[in-house]
Amino acid sequence: MSCNLNGKELATYDVIIIGSGAGGGMAAYQLTKAGANVCLLEAGGYFDPAEPKYITQLKWPYESPRRGANTVRPFGDFDAAWGGWQIDGEPYSAQPGTEFHWFRSQMLGGRTNHWGRISLRFGPDDFRRYSLSGIGADWPIGYDEMKPYYDRVDKLIGVFGTNVGLPNEPDGFFLPPPKPRLHEMLITKAARSVGVPVFPSRLAVLTKPINEERGTCFYCAQCGRACSAYADFSSSSALVIPALKTGKLTLINNAMAREVLTDPQSGLCTGVSYVDKTSLQEKTVKGKIVILAASTCQSARLLLNSKSSQFQQGLANGSGVIGKYLNDSTGASMTGFVPALMNRKRYNEDGAQSCHIYTPWWLDNKKLDFPRGYHIEYGGGMRMPDYNFMSGIEAYNGRIADTSGKKKEAGGYGAGLKDDYLRYYGAFVSMAGRGEPVPLESNYCEIDPNRVDQYGIPTLRFHYKWSDYEIKQAKHMQETFDEIIHAMGGQRVSSAPGADRNYGLEAPGKIIHEAGTVRMGKDPKTSALNPFQQAHEVKNLFVVDAAAFPSQGDKNLTWTILATSMRTSDYIIDQLKKKTI
Template identity: 30%
Template sequence: MNKEMYIDESSEVYDAIVIGSGVTGGWAAKELTEKGMKTLMIERGRVVEHRKDYISEAVPPWEYANRTKVAKELTDEQYKIQKQCYAFHDGTKHFFGNDKDYPYSTEEGTDFSWIRANQLGGKSLLWHRQSYRMSAFDFEANKKDGHGNDWPIRYKDLAPWYEYVEKFVGISGAAANLPQLPDSVFLPPFEMTKPELDFTAKMAEAEPDKPVIISRCAHLTKPQKIHLEMGRAQCMARNECQKGCSLGAYFSTQSATLPAAAKTGNLYIAPNSVVESLIYDEKTNRVKGVRVIDNDTLKQREYYAKVVFLCASTLGTTQIMLNSTSKQFPNGIANSSGVLGHYLMDHNYNALVTASIDGYEEEYYSGRRPASLYIPNFHYEPGRYHKDFKRGYALAGSASRADWQSMGSMDGFGKSFKSLLHNPGGWGIGLQAQGEMLPRHDNQVALHSTKKDKWGIPQLNINCKWSDNENAMMQSALEVASSMMEKACFNNIEQRILGQPPGLAIHEVGTARMGRDPKDSILNGYNQAHDVPNLFVTDGASFCSTGVGNPSLTFMAITARAVDYAVKEFKSGRL
């Protein structure tokens, strides 16, 4: 990255503007620039340089004042929401948004935890990297059971784009030949522990419809030429991921898509630029530019382009669209259908089952792998639905031995206790559900009527809650996971409903959904706004349903596909 790439004021009309720099924004920039489009990436946060700005990488826990715990007075003042995230600690907090600066509200009786990472690279620096294709069943579910609108695309439309992005990203995993979980282009999988291998074998006999596989994750177990050329290296299983990885061993904007885009010479970046709204030209029915407010000085400026890609995250994108009003679109740009902001969804992770495993005292493992056990959705079509709910869930977890971190909360003192901390404890296993959330019109986000943030932009007001369907799903997950552990002869089985609100899965989707009919959707099957032809939305806002698997791989595939379409339309003169 060179300094000439970063801009402040500019009167130039770019071929394309990309708003956001996370997983989707990075992919949009890569694809646009590689296709010859002079592209401006707008990022509301600061610049984070690969390697240089991973300030806590390789710093061991004992070198932090509170062993990576963040002081209570700091979390209470600045990180009340962010501290709920699994990845939040003293070595990663600088990659999270400050809740004081990013306020939002929720309707009475509801709760939503909006996890934010406003810097170059966005949440691609913090994501958990689990990477799954959606299946034919996922794309057909809305039409078959009547919940939500019909996806305007099918698995076959996205399959070649999944393959395209997987080769660049690098996905570790093993082929399983399952209809509900299509295989990817895989690098070698991470290894299971001995108890996990035995559990997998037992379940193959006892529960053949619930196969246990190793999870699929965006880590380079065996880098290929395409990865090495980007300066990326093999994953060392260090568990340093959310601090930033200088090896580039996991996929992020910084390690992969951003350097690829920069290499073309067609990329420009406007950091510290908070997008206030899109500039709409009623005469041409096109977006002609973007209004931004400087993150620090609060000075206003504008950037112009012929095509705009919104990749600001589901809620960020929706906020921008709702705040982009005109005579033609008084309720938000491209919102003639009135569904903008509605159908907000997230995954439900609220069921957890744990158990202890006897034996295996001579077994251990090397490293801290980023993969887990994974049991794909077994309620994947209407004929397989549970009697108490629609759609389904997956289970994920791992078996490991207790170590000094978990023993740190045990009672004890003196030499014997210190000796205990030097040795691994017993084996345990945990399985947590990942359930689908039905699309519901009542789950929505809107602009608050009076409250604004420090940039003068109306805050979001969120109304989103779990339904009886999602709650029944979690009860089933407890029963199924417990039954599997009983059949495996595990002990001390414990069930927990975690009570987490929507948002904490960080898989929010659905608020500017795709669709076949402009009357009930915002976008067409190429993520192009029905109402405004040169506006594309390729982040999670475009989803019609959550599916069961983690969405990031699908974000990447639909972005690459949308850019391919947009550039062809642009060069043909139709945009």
């Protein structure tokens, strides 16, 4: 579908944006507010969490035929996650001996509709990792250049948190954080007792109103369904829909971009070729500037597929780096049982999304055997039960001790099962580490020479292996989790994964924080983009998703995608005024 509230489709647009997630949404918002005529191509359908036909908040798990199981959608039936690890007719592959899992979200707003809303700024050290450690790469920009944009994103979108004065965990403009729940208070006390700091989380959820268009959180903990009150940040509700209201945005849904078109003489972008997924017809939209925000891997795929006599390795790929240095956050987790949390009075403990507390990286990597850090996200409490609730309790048989210290057989059937559920409800906590990998040239995606998708577009083939750095980091995560659980008087509910399982390190891609395939830098020989995320070789081509990032820090990426996209948008506006592009 095409939607443009007050405007009309144009023969040539000032700007074409591919992808409506955090980067594309921010660019659409900034550029239309500045008066540019923008065309936004989105591979998925239209989505507005405030429209009744899309609302899934406050539905009970039993209203799903699968009781909320994720047999149809990767994150559950009711979650705003249109897409998945595998999409019919749109395959990808991995080279033998390697592994990568690629999650694609095809809907207006992309992954921002169902993400965790953890909104952390990169710190000064995150932009200069090579200078500090001799490993990895520095960014061509630093925190001082990014701080004004982080500040603007905080104020525009809203984020709760607390200023704590940590040097590499920059403070911001925060809304009041929600109070910690009982399990979080116990985690905080135990973690601090063993030297692990804990602070209020920083989440893109409104605990106070910031404008008339968006409501405030009512603590249903269902942000993954996209908020009908617009109280959490989703690109669709907070950026794209306001941009549509300017009358300057033409939105084309179900548009699968095939390639970026260029002029054979100048090499400049002239438009985008896409397949209309509803009619299967190939169409073209023309524009003076093209911005890629299709996601890290999809943006690389588009550039590699956009070949011509001038760009035989792919558009803007004279450096040969496009597709290379792909990296995803590390992830390892643990679930623990805490007898002190048993037999509690039951009450609504949902809260705002998942965690009200988190642990930023607190140690000096120079004193460790791995060069990058991680943060810890915590879970637990008396959440809304679903099909998954207490699943596997039988697997804990004979290994869980109650408050009397006695171990018993858990689960079973009938009244005994109900009794166990009541006693154990709220007595489990979880911990998940999310860490920074070292970007490697040997981790990459490329065009598969033997496969195309159902639209005839060549697909991606991945090559990715964790290094010893990431495996050692996961080992440290597990040791830290064990120490915190022990300090709570609890116990791990399953045996600790060992070296044979990489200490529980999730497979590459599983954390869905991929970055780095179209990296920015000062040297055109080793990077595809300049510090404003503008292609070195094609001055009217920009990339505003995480593909541009030389590294990703131990933080979640979204806040930095938003800030860098805002910065690039300001640069484009300035260059348009100067008529240099």
